[in-house]
Amino acid sequence: MSSVNKTAHPFDKARLEALLSHRFFYAPAFEIYNGVAGLYDYGPAGSALQANIIAEWRKHFIIEDSMLELDTTIMTPASVFETSGHVARFADWMVKDSKTGDVLRADHLVKNVLEARLAGDKEARGEVAQPAENEKKNKKKVKKTAVRLSDELVKEYEVILAQLDNYGGLELGELCRKYDIRNPDTDNKVTEPQEFNLMFASSIGPTGKFPGYLRPETAQGHFLNFSRLLDFNNGRIPFASAQIGRSFRNEISPRAGLLRVREFTMAEIEHFVDPMDKSHSKFSGVRDTVLTLLDRHVQASGSTKVTEMSVGEAVEKGVIANETLGYFMARIHTFLLKIGTNRRRLRFRQHMSNEMAHYATDCWDAEIENSTGWTECVGCADRAAYDLTVHSKKTGHPLVVREPLDHPIVTEKEVPVFNKKLLGVKFKRDGLILQSYVEGLNEQDLFKMKEELGKGATSVTINGKTFEITSELLTIERKTFKETIREYTPNVIEPSFGLGRILYTLLEHSFWSREPDIERGVLSLPPLVAPTKVLIVPISAKKEFEPLVNEISAKLRRAGVFSRVDDSSVSIGKRYARNDELGTPYGITVDFASVKNRTVTLRERDTMDQRIATLEEVIATVTELVEGGIDWTEACRRLPAYDGVQAID
Amino acid sequence: MSSVNKTAHPFDKARLEALLSHRFFYAPAFEIYNGVAGLYDYGPAGSALQANIIAEWRKHFIIEDSMLELDTTIMTPASVFETSGHVARFADWMVKDSKTGDVLRADHLVKNVLEARLAGDKEARGEVAQPAENEKKNKKKVKKTAVRLSDELVKEYEVILAQLDNYGGLELGELCRKYDIRNPDTDNKVTEPQEFNLMFASSIGPTGKFPGYLRPETAQGHFLNFSRLLDFNNGRIPFASAQIGRSFRNEISPRAGLLRVREFTMAEIEHFVDPMDKSHSKFSGVRDTVLTLLDRHVQASGSTKVTEMSVGEAVEKGVIANETLGYFMARIHTFLLKIGTNRRRLRFRQHMSNEMAHYATDCWDAEIENSTGWTECVGCADRAAYDLTVHSKKTGHPLVVREPLDHPIVTEKEVPVFNKKLLGVKFKRDGLILQSYVEGLNEQDLFKMKEELGKGATSVTINGKTFEITSELLTIERKTFKETIREYTPNVIEPSFGLGRILYTLLEHSFWSREPDIERGVLSLPPLVAPTKVLIVPISAKKEFEPLVNEISAKLRRAGVFSRVDDSSVSIGKRYARNDELGTPYGITVDFASVKNRTVTLRERDTMDQRIATLEEVIATVTELVEGGIDWTEACRRLPAYDGVQAID
Incomplete structure (x- = not known):
């Protein structure tokens, strides 16, 4: 195996940007109309990278924790954002x-x-x-x-x-x-x-009288469906909903590429939890995960010195407020590393109280370092009961959990019981005034009244009018009450992912130039997220290679490995260089020997090592490599080296 | 195996709608704010069903045909839709x-x-x-x-x-x-x-002077990126781009549930093809696929009588215009059947010339029958060169293919060659006027001039001024020209899928009530798209079942099979009935015998058959069932019947 020096050349943003544009990871949208600031289109490479990140996100979060996925609308009537506070404060x-x-x-x-x-x-x-x-x-x-x-x-x-x-x-x-x-x-x-x-405004329907906004976050769609989600989860809590979708922010003057855009894909989780119990049943599984933390006290002291600390310790010491917040921070950490983020350029920074969004009570950002500094890529906020409370209040629709109590709460109370018939006969309409007055009395007054009624009669004066009350008309009785249900508004822990920012920082972390030639860019994307896993390269476009190329394509497809064929007329070296720029981790070369004896070579992107074996062996090995079952060292143990390596690169 | 009569009860739309709402497949968006017509949110069941349909779509179309996936913006500057004709005509x-x-x-x-x-x-x-x-x-x-x-x-x-x-x-x-x-x-x-x-209007940026629209289709995003896509494909044609994304239509008065909405997810393919050659390299693979066709001639005669015809025959007879259109119609047909559409309720109807969209030259709709009649769910249009031509003309950016010619076209021409130095000396600035005049002459005039120059000199008069020309100043030479490049605007074949309509008609086709109880709704969704593949049901919520339930969950997850646990306190029968409504094809029951000897039962949704075997055997079988490797008959051959069936249903 060759050794690789990925930092031989210093990082050069202009070169990376040229590569991303040239290989169509993304490009300014409406480019031929001179573009619009803050709007970008993802090309085949960027789309596939994004789709792979999303697929892994779905597996890592939604499937792993049986979250309830949602797909709610972008267009939103103004009233919703008036209630949420965005009309007044999202500016x-x-x-x-x-x-x-x-x-x-x-x-x-x-x-x-x-x-x-x-x-x-x-x-x-x-x-x-x-x-x-x-x-x-x-x-x-x-x-x-x-x-x-x-x-x-x-x-x-x-x-x-x-x-x-x-x-x-x-x-x-x-x-x-x-x-x-x-x-x-x-x-x-x-x-x-x-x-x-910052919200894009529009108008719903033909009357012009029904204003709407494009959502600036997917979160409101979760909150408004809370009752249905709770019902779907058989009335139980905690549970989480999740949504991947487009959101919009009409930025004033966006100028930072994918890091500040007007339209973006988010992935958001809303984890609904009992405010009295923010423990997490799977916390023990993440307790030992070590995070890089920058808490608010350190920042308040004017420092940015980070601390390495296990999630377990951080929760115990109160640095992270509770287990659920800690659980998600650890899961976010693991996810970002899995897709290829550089561990040393990832930190969790706690918001200072003055920078918190209007709905949040605590917030940690996963920040990823890149050429513009540290950028917030995932927010992990405790929104408390803010959203459910305001929507519930506005609409009159209760957004609460009703939980049977394990031990019913039994209380005794003095209760006034009127003889309704007699009340009507004696006081006519004034009876209601009397009744409502007595029912409003406190325990002590009722008890006093009970004593007097025990002696036969009492009287009360309301607004200058005196009512004579007999024990025939009213008795005060001691009754037992049993509360079997606890009703409460859950709190919300919200991990919120900006996928474009994650994607861009990942590209920066993956980019390097091959020594000694600074023009030869490589994107060392992990196979898990690489747009294409395997490049199939016939040594020329000759017809005789077609059957083998098709066979390899079909077999890889059946194994669930996404491949592309490059039979363009440029040299093999150029084709591999192009695919290094696209981040394709493996290449299979088909040549005349392949046609004769079914051997093909397998090339690894970063080292440019080439191995040789039969078509079947190479497909089996590359499938395991892509699925993460083995690494390249193991592959080299299995497959013999190929000598012609240097010749074609 | 029990026999199942799925049509014992006539289809009842009200019952289906109640089920879809109750089980949160989808619901009116902003329901607690009294909803907005034409906007719907997908709940966990609907989202998962949609995600599975999309995953299969990606596999069936994008991966199978190595399409170039795109993800372009929804927000679009007005100028784009002025050019495309939508501002004037999409109303x-x-x-x-x-x-x-x-x-x-x-x-x-x-x-x-x-x-x-x-x-x-x-x-x-x-x-x-x-x-x-x-x-x-x-x-x-x-x-x-x-x-x-x-x-x-x-x-x-x-x-x-x-x-x-x-x-x-x-x-x-x-x-x-x-x-x-x-x-x-x-x-x-x-x-x-x-x-x-019908486009939602908005304004981009803070000036209020930059109007934008939400796209009513994803197609423009493909066309505007054509040059980059062609480049990505190494300059070769044909190729297809594909995009799955949200689009918007501000319908005047939408009232047909998911069939007519203001915001929807589309999946669109733009297949760019040589207008002189619309053959398709994989046509032989679909030639024998039989489609149900309703062509425009039949409709023009006032009939709706369909014809069953193979794609091969239809293209040969000119019923379908070309192989590429036929290829996609066959692929659409196969896709719809794969996800569970009823073959007898699917037809392809050709547009009459008066109903074609302004950009289309031919169009076949895949229509799916449902309770409201036949509904267009997929359009398959030949947009010819319309879009690329208008955008190219408007922006001055050529959206063309430049192809090397196999046989260069050689032509000969008379060409004037000036002695530039002498021209300047003799005529100063007027030299340019003379040069431009002579270069503009036709072949015949040049030939005449050549003859005269052969005799020594000639003269021309331009705007009253006469120029004396000697053979020293100008020679007319016969030169050979070789055209090696053919430049043309490709045509576009566009299959365009309305995923919400497909999803809704699929739900109608899958719905039935269990005999004799009309209240017991079942959704017979194929395992491929069913929101949850396997329900794990411990006989009660007792702690002792937890290890087995977790083991089964983990093993299914590792096998890539999406399962859910239902340990709620209602009876097993009720839990299965709930999951019949959710379309969950298989159920695994864990009881006291399971704890003792690791046997579990496997239940099939439609027949309610139950089989019994060890946990390992059942997981292996259900994995094959979900992946489509075996069917239930084969599963029954492998696993013995369980006798306690009737008791728990």
Whole structure:
């Protein structure tokens, strides 16, 4: 086996982006119409990668934990998001260029300009070296100039940047004026910040009177169906619903590729749990999983120092609030590693209280490091009872669990019992006033009244009118009550996955250039998610190879292994190079020897090792490789090396 | 094995709908907000059924034919749909109730009212019996009254109904006035028809100046990416792209459950093919598939008599236009049968020329019969070069195939060759005018000029100015040209699947009631698509069954068989009845004997047969059953019958 140095060349974002575009992982949507910011189309490679990630997600989460899958609508009547709080609060602040009218997101503008000034200051002080050529290419930021700032100003800027998430429109406007923050593209001043709601608006039906929004998350579809889901689960709790689907956010000025888009595929789980008991029956299975944690206390102290800690310890120490939250964080961790995320570039960061969404009470983000920094890719929030409560209140439809109590709660109470007939005869309509008054009395007053009635009669005065009450008209009786049902609104733990972000960071983590040729990009995607598992390469497009190629195709298909044939006219080396860029982990070459004696070679992408064996042996081995039963070392033990390797690569 | 009579009870739509709602296959979206017409949420059963249909679709079409999968955006800038013709033509005519303002789709109103009058007429003539109670329940139509019409009027109505698709707004308005067609719900007159575009409109970004629409089909996403797809396919044609995704149509007044909705999941294939050669390399594999055809000539003659014909014969006779269209029709046919569609209730109907979409040149619909009649579930259209041509023209981006010619086309031409230096010296800027004039001359004129130059000199007059030309300045030479590339816009064959319609008709075809109890509904979904494959039923929720139940769950999961456990407290019979409604084909019962000697029983849904064997034998058998390797008869041969059957059902 050859040894592989995947870090021989430093990561180069521009090269990766060129590869992703050229091999059509994804591309700007409506490209021939000059594109629309924040909208991307996935091509065959990207679609297959996404489909494989989704298939594994379904297996890892839905099937493993018998979750209830949902598929709810994107188009949503406005009333739903009025209740959920999104109409009022799901917004960003925008400013306009005072001359061109270009729209900018206010907090991003402040951040980019101040960061550029701080960087310029550092340069002027000679504190930091120029960034390497490579780093420069990876960041498209505001141009900095080497201007030295006063020490006080540096301090002010740093405080502002640390608190940016706390500022509203007024404060952001003030900052722009105070520090003369302008549109860096034009150097024009900007207008006062205005609020812009991030939901796409539309209108349902032909009347124009029924406003709707495209959902910004799939979650509301789960909450609104809670009663049906509970019923499907035979009335029992805890259970989780899950949904994979498209959501939309009308971003003000998206510029970060797949990391900030206007339309995206999410996978969301809503785990409904008893607020009094957030333990998890399968917690023991994840107790020893070690996570990289950055909790809110560390952040509050101004540090980003992470801690490695087992989930069991974190829950015991109260770093992670409860077992259910811990269970899902461990499961998210395992899932991300399984699909190929770099363990050292994955951390869980707890939200500070000021950055929490309006519905959340606690939240940990799985953040994945990439060329733009640490990016939130999975949120794991405790939404408490917020959503079910507001929808229930608004619609009058109870979204609650009714659970039989193991031990009924028995209570005794004094209860007034009227002789209804006599009440009507004696007081006519006023009888109801009297009855309602007496029924509203507290235990103590009722007890006093009981004593008096025991002596024959009593009287009460209501709004100046006195009622004489005899023991014939009213008795106060001690009755026993048995509560057999406990009714409560469940809490919701929500792991929410941004699949596009996961996919993009995975591509960054997988990308390297073959030594010594920096032009030869490779995507080392795990076979589990690689778009194509096996490339079948006849040495030429000659007719005589067709039967063997078809046989291999059919056999791999029957084994559930997705393959493609490349019989294009370029050299085998070029065809393999193309498929290294596509992340295809294995290649089977068919040549004249294959036709003669049914041997084929098997090539591994990262090492470029080639082995040789009969068609049947190679198919059996590659099937096990793709299913994860064996690794390449084991495959090499089984299949002899092929000598012609270097010749064709 | 018991015998099963699935048609003992006539089909009852109300019962099916109650079952689908109760078992949460799907339900009106936003139900607790009183719902929105035409929007439905799929619950766990419906989602799983849909996911299984999609997984099979992916295997049957994408993987089998190495299609290029895409995932493009729903949000689309208006310019795209202006070009495609959807902004101008993707509309229906609506009328409003003159008093309530209720909106009705004009053609549906005319159809419903005239059909009701004709039915009333027949009743008055005593021509037809009253519809059976059951039929009545299955149709929610306009109330008819037994009023006899004149023979002429009956004829007029019949002609109108036959030509309904031909009428525009003016004609529909005239019909409403002439025949006093009113809103049947209120008996009020209706307004003049207005056109209503069926696309949901929105606005992209914060400026409000960038209109967008939600796509009404996924197709445009394929066409706009054509060049990238062709490149991905190494420049070769034919190839197909495929996409599964959400689309939207803002229907005027949707009232037909899943058959007419405002948001739906489609699966679309765009097969790009040489317009000169629509043969298909795999046609021989489908040649003998027999389809039920209703071609346009039969319909034009006023008949709906279908013909059974092999695809091979249909293409030979020109009933189906070409092999590629025939190939896809056969593949659609096989797919629909595989997932459980009733063969006798499936036909392919060719569009009449007046009902074709604006982009299609030929179209066959796979129609599936259900309680509302025959419903289009898959369209198979030849869109010719329409879409690629209009987008190419609009954007200036060529959407063409450039193919090397096997035999280059060689031509000879007279070509003017100037001495550029001399031209500048002699005529300065006017030289360019002269050059462009001469290059624009036709073959004949050039030949004449050549003769004159052969004699030494010539002259031309351009805009009154005369240029003297010597043979030093200009020679006319005969040159050979070789065309090696053929450039053309491919045609598109488009199979387009409405997954919700397929899913709903499949549910109708699968539904029956167990004899003698009409309340005991069963969904006989094939194991391939059934939401859950195996139900695991411990005889009670006692702790001692847990290890066995977990072992069976884990083993089935490892075998890739999706199972659920039902340990709720109701009787085993009730639990099986519930799962018959969910379409779960197999049940494994765990009882005290299981704990003692590891035997479990296996129950088949339709026959209610039960067999008994060891846990290992039952898991092996049920895995083969689910994978389609064996059928129940074979399973019965392998596993002995269990005697306690009747007791628990």
